[in-house]
Amino acid sequence: MGSVADAPNGKRPRISDVARRAGVSPTTVSHALSGARAVNAETRDRVVRAAVELGYVPDRLASGLRRQRTSLIGFIGDHVATTPFAGQMIAGARTAGLDQDALMVVAETDGDPSQEHTLIDRLLAQRVDGLLIARMFHQQISRPTMPSTVPIVLVDAAPEAGWHVDAIIPDEAQIAILACDFLLRAGHRQIAYAGTSDLSRAARARLIGVRMALGDAGVHLSPQRIVSVDSDAAGGREAGARILSRAHPPTAVICFNDQIAMGVMQAAARIGLRVPHDLSVIGVDDLRPVADALDPGLTTIALPHAAMGRWGMERLLARINGELDSPPGHLERMPGWLVERGSVTPPADR
Template identity: 45%
Template sequence: MTKRPVGIKDVAAAAGVSVTTVSHVLNDVAYARVGTETRERVHEVAQRLGYGPNRLAQALRTQRSGMIGFISEEIATTPHAGRIILGAEETARARGYNIMIINSTSTGSQDSRESDVADLLDRQVDGILYATMYHRKLSVPRNLSGVPAVLVDSEDISNSVSSVIPDEAGGARLAVQTLIDAGHTRIGMINNTDDVPATHSRLKAFQDTLADAGLTFHEELVHSEISEVPGGYQAALRVLKSPNRPTAIFCYNDRMAMGAYRAAAKLGLRIPEDISIVGFDNQQLIAENLYPALTTVALPHYEMGAWATKNLIDAIEGKTDLQQFTAQPTILPCPMVLRESVAAPPSNSHSRGTDLSARTTT
């Protein structure tokens, strides 16, 4: 004989509470006055009995599908940024929602972006997360305004859609302060050439942190290139060949830091004995596997995905108003990840810098 499925009445009877109480607990009704102990007992009994809510009945009752659309501008194929998706998925699952992903491209037209949104709306999603591969400002698809939405790692130019972004400036300050605390007073920077928020905010934070510490900003020790390994190599070579070279370099990202490692090796410099290096992004495949392992700043990818999903679901369920987040993006901290690429500067750094400059320019 076919086993009868467990119903809400079975859960109520086993937990010793009313059907209404079980419904309020399992549907997380905001106004329900149910004690913590009772909530825990209901959840425990429901799990033990294998009770799951009837999704079709829920959808008819609440006019919600339990699906969240996720438009990913290439991050689905990017290992480090993929933690945005993990944060979103785990948060959604804990709230009883599923995620439907469309992998888009950062070079797509406005029409193609609107088509992606339309595809998700046709599938009756309750809300949409729109995540970009790197922090930037964008003009959101016009049809995104018809559904609860949150931008992840990006900002809406018109300030009409809520967004969550990393604290670029705060992370850069931590990186530079780490070098200062280690005793470095002459610090270089290799920066990105792209006109994106991170390029400008990280440079300004670099300058401000030096000024706050009473240190001189040396313009000749800041060089910009494409934010990849070859660009980092070329920029670091120019920095390290400067007369009276720096004892430390702050790199725009971990890929450029890898290039800086190569430049240091070419010039016969040891890390961190001769030159300390700090990165940004905490791309673990790079940072953990460089030798020595790279001290860097972590972008809060998982945390941004989780924050965006939590607040989107709260808005879907009428527990919050996303409009309160539209005037300014929500900024999440970027923590330092300390490894082995930073040490105190060499005691004879001035003379070593002069000798190196003479040796490498001949």
């Protein structure tokens, strides 16, 4: 590895020093190291070798000023960073940004709209090239007050009507159908749904998916087998108590999320029901380490948080770089996948 001492007069190596050693022009060095233009493979190797030998590091600030770019991307979440499964969105976006030499600045609002407005202003003051706006769970969000020229992509969120912006969300219907199909294949026909009282897009779409999948299989989901509770373990205990205390209790319960599923399992244990022998339970989220630590482990549908973060960053950078012919407004739906553990088994009477 070279050093400052390898450059003329012991100064920090410049692009002209690399060009001289590689026997090419400074413009060729710039193209070879940035990937901005096609360069012969042999020439690129010679330039890279010269840069390594001299210890040359490109001046990103100067490059950014020439391109009127900073290579900074702002990421604004509500409770994303503090939620284990949702935090994977940050990891996915961060690695996708680094793949293209973009650095991501993460900020959290704690769900406060006024704080979001302040953070947007501060990030724009730092001249970020674009913004990723994310939510801990799939919901619709309003358009923030900001210049329309700033590229934006929504992650785990959909725009309000009339706001044309690229966005990615989980395929909620597919996720619910996947959970239902797994229970149906196991032989369950007496199935209940423990949903959330939140009035979110995720809540509506998952219930639609459950009704669709069970209806297609000829399984009637009666109103008595649908409950709406808070989206936590306490809500799950309430849901379990209500569902399991009724005449002709179900053999399986689909839960809106893993927290509710945990509460349902606790409610079953309180009345002497064994999971999965007496009651099968399936959740959504793959909330680790909770889903792993339960006994039995919770079978669940994992949400594609990391993949959504990666898609969001790649889409945003493509917008910034002018690589997309279509105008903003594309809504991408990404499927979940089954994580099978030990909370589902065929019903005892099968």
